Amino acid sequence: MDSNYLLARAKDEDLLKKGECGGAVSSIFQYLLDSNLVDGVLNLSHGEDIYDGVPTLIEDSKDLVQTCGSLHCAPTMFGDLIRKYLQDMNLAVAVKPCDAMAIKELEKRHQIDSDKIYKVGLNCGGTVLPITALKMIELFYEVDPDDVVKEEIDKGKFIIELADGSHKSIEIDELEEKGYGRRVNCQRCELMIPRNADIACGNWGAEPGWTFIEIVTEKGREIVENAHKNGYLEVKTPPEKLVNIREKIEGVMIKMARKFQDKYLEEEYPSLENWDEYWNRCIECYACRDVCPLCYCRECDLEREYYSDSGETAPDPLTFQGVRLSHMSFSCVNCGQCEDVCPMEIPVARIYHRMQKKYREQTGFIAGMSEELPPLFSPEKE
Amino acid sequence: MSEKEPKIIGFCCNWCCYGGADTAGTARMQYPPNVRIIRVMCSGRINPSMVLKAFKEGADGVFVGGCHIGDCHYDAGNYKWRRRAKFVEDLLPEFGIDEERFRFEWISASEGEKFQKTMEEFYNKLKGLGSLQRSFSK
Numbered sequence: 001m002d003s004n005y006l007l008a009r010a011k012d013e014d015l016l017k018k019g020e021c022g023g024a025v026s027s028i029f030q031y032l033l034d035s036n037l038v039d040g041v042l043n044l045s046h047g048e049d050i051y052d053g054v055p056t057l058i059e060d061s062k063d064l065v066q067t068c069g070s071l072h073c074a075p076t077m078f079g080d081l082i083r084k085y086l087q088d089m090n091l092a093v094a095v096k097p098c099d100a101m102a103i104k105e106l107e108k109r110h111q112i113d114s115d116k117i118y119k120v121g122l123n124c125g126g127t128v129l130p131i132t133a134l135k136m137i138e139l140f141y142e143v144d145p146d147d148v149v150k151e152e153i154d155k156g157k158f159i160i161e162l163a164d165g166s167h168k169s170i171e172i173d174e175l176e177e178k179g180y181g182r183r184v185n186c187q188r189c190e191l192m193i194p195r196n197a198d199i200a201c202g203n204w205g206a207e208p209g210w211t212f213i214e215i216v217t218e219k220g221r222e223i224v225e226n227a228h229k230n231g232y233l234e235v236k237t238p239p240e241k242l243v244n245i246r247e248k249i250e251g252v253m254i255k256m257a258r259k260f261q262d263k264y265l266e267e268e269y270p271s272l273e274n275w276d277e278y279w280n281r282c283i284e285c286y287a288c289r290d291v292c293p294l295c296y297c298r299e300c301d302l303e304r305e306y307y308s309d310s311g312e313t314a315p316d317p318l319t320f321q322g323v324r325l326s327h328m329s330f331s332c333v334n335c336g337q338c339e340d341v342c343p344m345e346i347p348v349a350r351i352y353h354r355m356q357k358k359y360r361e362q363t364g365f366i367a368g369m370s371e372e373l374p375p376l377f378s379p380e381k382e
Numbered sequence: 383m384s385e386k387e388p389k390i391i392g393f394c395c396n397w398c399c400y401g402g403a404d405t406a407g408t409a410r411m412q413y414p415p416n417v418r419i420i421r422v423m424c425s426g427r428i429n430p431s432m433v434l435k436a437f438k439e440g441a442d443g444v445f446v447g448g449c450h451i452g453d454c455h456y457d458a459g460n461y462k463w464r465r466r467a468k469f470v471e472d473l474l475p476e477f478g479i480d481e482e483r484f485r486f487e488w489i490s491a492s493e494g495e496k497f498q499k500t501m502e503e504f505y506n507k508l509k510g511l512g513s514l515q516r517s518f519s520k
Contacts, residue, residue: 272477272478272517273517275476275477275478276517276518279518280518301431306435307431307435316438316518317477317518318434318435318437318438318477318518319431319434319435319438322430322431322434322473322477323430323431323434325473325476326429326430326431326434326469326470326473329473330469351476354476355472355473355476358472359469359472362468362472375465376465376466376469378462378465379458379462380458380461381452381457381458381461382461
């Protein structure tokens, strides 16, 4: 295994059958659990339907099967969960790029111990809000959303599978033009291959039934090599053609993301009047702060008396979002959760992503990717 | 002072800019009385929230004065402030506040004249901009 690229699939028959793309990711988890390198694996398991994903801690490799398969319509984040509940555990976790970004920022802040965690990255082209998915499946696929048994995003299409085994697919572009499709922050995201995790796995450039793995760190190389040596993983070298295909897909996706950034953060960015209307809706529920993976302080500045308003009106955005922006927007990983949870539908993530982009232009600091803390934390004379 | 006169909040560091203001005072240099000075120990003590709070409470302009780069009493405080100040400049326009309403300057304790000049310039700038009309209304 000299190359950083390889194709892999499970040797375990159950995982091979039920896992996505040959179940390579599940096999790596299986190896980690069986060899006691980790105490648990944090992953998503299916909830009631395909629109529901439940973060699940697996401690016995026999239970891994229940976490097989992708769930694009159940956006969740793991960073916060690990920091709050699993800090002491030796852990392996399946991460989307934004999970990996949040974990990286938390590691730098000593909230997660990087020595205790294996990050198995999953390529991600974006996620869909469950409500949006239900609506668009009804509207455009003309199918009862409850009849869908599986969904997949592949080659720019959102594909659903019905109980009788038939498939229906529609171009994501088409859905997004009509205001459906992926979450808006995902449309703007330019990190599809999580090179901030230990390995990055996905179906781009993979042969059917195989997972394409890019090894990013030495730790990543170790687990893949050992999973192979110990008989959990079957591996082969991908032909150059496939490596190029994968590169091409990534290039196209990044280009598209930049276009969406221009659209949402510049051309169609809300005017000041729009923002006033949005801020006036705020009911000061703090949900955006509570869900933010970067907001880990035990005592929050926002709750200090000297920033508080009467409580009868919407809080002044300068000392509410303004203060929060000044605390963490430069580290915003654009996970979009603040926007997802806002009960008043304020497009909060937009202003945060815009500020991180401004900060990136000025300082070169990329939240979730750069190895150092943001320069604002620096004690240096520079 | 009339209602239309701009209100300026000036955060001055104890060791340099506050001394500069003092020098201007003892030398009887005239400068606009619109600035309310808040003394802080170091410009590195100032965080963006304090600037935001000042605007929220009705300031038309916020000034921050620290020691010259290299002269910080606490070694690197003004470097830290400079990084924050750049961030504040990026943040204010997002809330409809012209970044010209925010100014920072390095003024030593002996530079009474620089303090006087800076205040005059800033006052004239704010006078030109008019009082801050926050678009957010309750």
